[in-house]
Amino acid sequence: AQKITQTQPGMFVQEKEAVTLDCTYDTSDQSYGLFWYKQPSSGEMIFLIYQGSYDEQNATEGRYSLNFQKARKSANLVISASQLGDSAMYFCAMREDSGNTPLVFGKGTRLSVIA
C-alpha cells in the first residue's frame, strides 16, 4: 500500500492566487514527520516545510503553510500569492521513527503558474 498519496499529477494556478496541493499518508506510527519538497527543472530537491505528528499548530514558512489534519491523515501544502518561480514539481514525504525507509515520497504534483 502506498504510504504517501498525491492525487493531483498536475495543477495550474494563476499568478498571485493561492493553490492547495493535496497529500494523504498512511502510518501506524505515533511519531512521524511530514515534509514538502520542491523540485524545479534544474533537479535540486528544495526543502519547503515540515510538520511533526505531535505539533498542534499548522506549520508555516513564508508563503508556504501546511494544512495538517491528523485524524484524516492529510498534510496539504498551501502556497499563497503564487509566483512564476513556483512552477515546479512538488513532493510530499514522510519519515517514521520506526520505518525502514528514511524518507518516503509521494509521486509528486507538477504545478504550473500562469501569468
Add this chain to the structure above:
Amino acid sequence: DTEVTQTPKHLVMGMTNKKSLKCEQHMGHRAMYWYKQKAKKPPELMFVYSYEKLSINESVPSRFSPECPNSSLLNLHLHALQPEDSALYLCASSQELRESYGELFFGEGSRLTVL
C-alpha cells in the same frame, strides 16, 4: 546555495566505462543517502550510510558500488552500467538516520547518461 555538493553535474559514459559520482557535506550530518530519480518519478532510495557504515542497501545491482571514505564524503562508483541506468542521481544528508523530525538536505544531483 545548496550545502550538499555533488560532482559532476552531468556525466555521459559508455557501458564499459568506470566512473564515480561524488558528494560532500560539511554540516556535520551523520547520515548520507544516494537516491536515483527517473524522469517524472519520485526519488528512489539506493543506499544509506549512517556513521560511515552502510545501513541500508535497497537491493541495488552490484554495478553500483557506494563508498563512504569519511563522515563528509560519499561516493558512488559506477561500472558496466546499462542505458536504463540513465537518471538523475541525488545525494542527501541528515543529522541522523532514524529520526522523524529532521529534513534531508539534497544536492543538485548528477545527471547520468549511459550510451
